[in-house]
Amino acid sequence: MLASIVPIRRFHLGKWFLRVFVFLVYAIMLCPLVFVIWLSFFKDSILYFPPSGYTLSWYKNAWDNQSFVNGFIFSLQLAIVSALIGVSIGVVAALGLIRYRFRGAKYVNTLLLSPLLMPGIVAGIAIYLFYLRTENFLDRDIVGTLGGLVLAHICLTIPWTVRLVSASMHGLDPSIEEAARNLGANGRVAFWRITLPMLRPAIVAAALFSFIVSFENLEVSLSLVGPGSTTLPIAIMQYLEFNLDPTIAAVSSVQILLLGIIMLVTDRFVKLSQVV
């Protein structure tokens, strides 16, 4: 027994180094969040450190600002619709890519993942130009319509679903679906009752990521929104052009809180760490 204690000692230094490193990583990731929330309670309208006092008035200010409230509701609707449609398409795409090894599947896969590789602003402008051309061709409005915006956001969400669902499908034992068919289920029933439920964690995670990606998107939305329909990130940006008070921090805090709650609730039903 004694002999086995000795080698453990030797690793103590490495273990401490790892702990410090992990702590630093967490600190760097969480510090901005903590500061944003802290700042949102500062009394001074021009950021000043240390603050002369604390107040909740910035939250009231944000709540009274019509463009924030409208932007929030609009972003929420946009993100839900885009995530729902994007996940449905992404699941079908992942199934097709994994199940049927067709010619060019590799290229389709790369194409579906490409929105991840492209800087948002480039994608935004590219989609804008594409829409303009299509408008000329079809002789109807696309830029500034809800349909055009949703379509662009769907493109952003698809890569997440394709990646998560195809990774999950790779891990499935094909004999499980075979067992279902052997027990009397036709292909359709086996898919709905056996395969799809097994993919549930991946699909839920994909929906969550899609929602977040769409909700916080600024660059792509920027060139596509129409008058009167502004997303929350755009509303924030517009406010920042003329103001620098902690209202923005208050808005951001609400957003952080909301996404945090969604994550926690999701994690209760599906262990996200198992899929992502």
Next chain:
Amino acid sequence: MANVSLIHLKKQFGQSVAVSDFSLEIADGELVSFLGPSGCGKTTTLRMIAGFIDPTAGRILIGGTDVTALPVHQRNTGMVFQRYALFPHMTVAQNVSFGLEMRKVSAHERDRRIELALDMVRMTEYKDRYPRQLSGGQQQRVAIARALAIEPKVFLLDEPLSNLDAKLRLEVREEIRALQQRLGLTTIFVTHDQEEALAISDRMAIMHDGKVQQVGRPDVLYEQPENFFVAEFLGKMNFFAGTCVGPGQFKTTDGLLLNVDAVTQSTKRVGVRPERVELVAVATSGNNIPVTVQSSAYLGSFVDVVLAGPNQQRLSCQVPNTATVSPADAFTTGRGLVMNFKASDCVVFNEEGDA
């Protein structure tokens, strides 16, 4: 239950032939195992019977009905997979229930049959557990219950024991055999483990390179192998090359004269099982071959002795452990001994390796 007929079954994947011309009649209530090394076509054949693979040619009859064109879900076979293949998001009871639901069995009748099936494999008390909460052996028992609950015409098992550890393997094997006998299940059992196949089968089909080598009762296959492959795959065998030199007389290429009961003009090789051979100090009646001990391995119930024959060919002998001789003293490396065996224990093969 029903009988199964495989009629000139063939499967080709591109240029490679996975199964060539497999014909077999499996009687009602019979357990037939498909035995062979990996890639011999045994699993492909099983999957053709289940309907997962379409045969290139040939027909499959279950209970006299041609099912060759029927999709998997209409064939009414109960299959057990190597990696259990339980539905992970369903409890044990729900797993067993699935096949019954597919058959539109009423809820009341379903409960009765779930109970019955789980009772058969002694898993009733686990019926509300999820597969991940069960051990490998328990999972495989549930898989068996699930396959049998639908009262299939044929019970198909694809290497069902190979993921279990040695002790459990024996236990589940005996359980499968007992169930099969009690319910009179027509069963096809695929395995690469010869001991498993010998222990469980009414008949076994030994396969190699997509071809059936020999079909028969385990003892017949072991005692009267029809070719080299069967002789060597099922247990071990010592071979002597040579020619027939008269009635019951065989002369090896080393010039030794052997008495072999079964010898004919076409005999080119004679074989004898290692456990039918005795190692003695001086030649006695029967066949005697001078050998030198190369090495020996003490395996508990017997000692496995590796010997060099007159032509330095490798021979082997299994000496039962009678505790009267210490293996370390009796089989020291380099010791000269005589390998002795009876004329009636020899198996003969012709040029092609066929018996």
